[in-house]
Amino acid sequence: MTEDDAERVNPYAGCALDRAAERRRDEAWIADRLADPTTRILPVWRGQNLIQGDDSPVAASVSRADAAAFLPDAPAVAFLGMAGTAAHFAVDLSHLDDPATVLPAPQGAFVELRSVGPLIGHQDGALLAYARGLLHWHGRHRFCGICGSPTVSLEGGHLRRCADAACAAPHHPRTDPAVIMLVSDGDRLLLGRQSDWTAGMYSVLAGFVEPGESLEDAVRREVLEEVGIAVDSVRYHSSQPWPFPASIMLGFTARARATALRIATDELADARWFSRHELRNCPEDERFRLPRRVSIARRLIEDWLAES
Known part of the structure; x- marks a missing residue:
């Protein structure tokens, strides 16, 4: 980049x-x-x-x-x-x-x-x-997650506070951190798809960060869980707010330490390695298409394609 x-x-x-x-x-x-x-x-x-x-x-x-x-x-x-x-x-x-x-x-x-x-x-x-x-x-967040009482909006809508004076717990806007990672093996890129996606669409892997986990740890865990391979050289790329409904997508690149895939079928319908040539000649139809151009997933792929 x-x-x-x-x-x-x-x-x-x-x-x-x-x-x-x-x-x-x-x-x-x-x-x-x-x-x-x-x-x-x-x-x-x-x-x-x-x-x-x-x-x-x-x-x-x-x-x-x-x-x-x-x-x-x-x-x-x-x-x-x-x-x-x-x-x-x-x-x-x-x-x-x-x-x-x-x-x-x-x-x-x-x-x-x-x-x-x-x-x-x-x-x-x-x-x-x-x-x-x-x-x-x-x-x-109309009700307090601690005592169940109604909450009131304060600070111009950037804070909600429990209306029960005995509780009065503050509640701040929440954003769920998710890692999204481009995994490569030299001149090949790993892409997967979920069964409910648009026909033919493949994208980079992604998943939510769990409590007690660093972003880099989340990248390694998600790739291992979804396709059964270990990665190293985990590097931050960029981020994107994704309020659909409430996420922040944290983009990374990583290098595969192995290439044989073991797909978690409860997570993915398919996952494959794609060459630069294949991706540069993507038909963008129901046979095969890349993610939306407004997504960080597309940016990760395009930046990787531009490297060579």
Whole structure:
């Protein structure tokens, strides 16, 4: 990987908003920002973002005035940050059967972010992923995991605290770390596929990091568990937020110490070694295709292909 490659930002990363974390505890400041007529509201409905445009999709937002109809009843409102002098907030509309009833026209449509990922601009993708991920966390932490009492949102939506004064446990947004690793053997690359993936799609291996485990340990364990081979030369590559629903993908490269595969069929439907020639001539159809271009998996593969 060249110096330019190392500086390249993966899709859904690099959101340009100033998150203004130092202002989140200032409740009056947050309230003023939420009331400001220049504030922009990004609605999220059941994990889907509001998008405008088909061929050239862009993130859709709602003015503070137009959001007045739905803000009071929203189950979660979270401050995202500042773009210049304009605050941006994410608002959950998942309690509504039809969010179109509270949005101004023309409003766009709620869509799964990954379905438009290759077409949407980098900054819009990062902003929408941020909004989606934060509201997903709110939706799954309405009750305290310690005592079961309801939680309340604080610090601009970046903290939930147990409402029971005897408990008052703080709950911070959670991101699940997952390693994703490109395993090579000289001029060959190891790819696998799961049975429920798009027809013909193969990708690099991946798995969640377990408690008490380093990232490098997780890489070695996952490869050994899924295909039965040991790896060494584990090296960090880059990372990517992946709020589908709540992960951070930590990319690595590794070198295989053996090549005979023992596939864990409860994990993978298939795994194979592929040469550079095969991958460079990939048909990208139901016979064989690489992962989505917005994924770090695709970046790992493309960077490896560019090495020679």
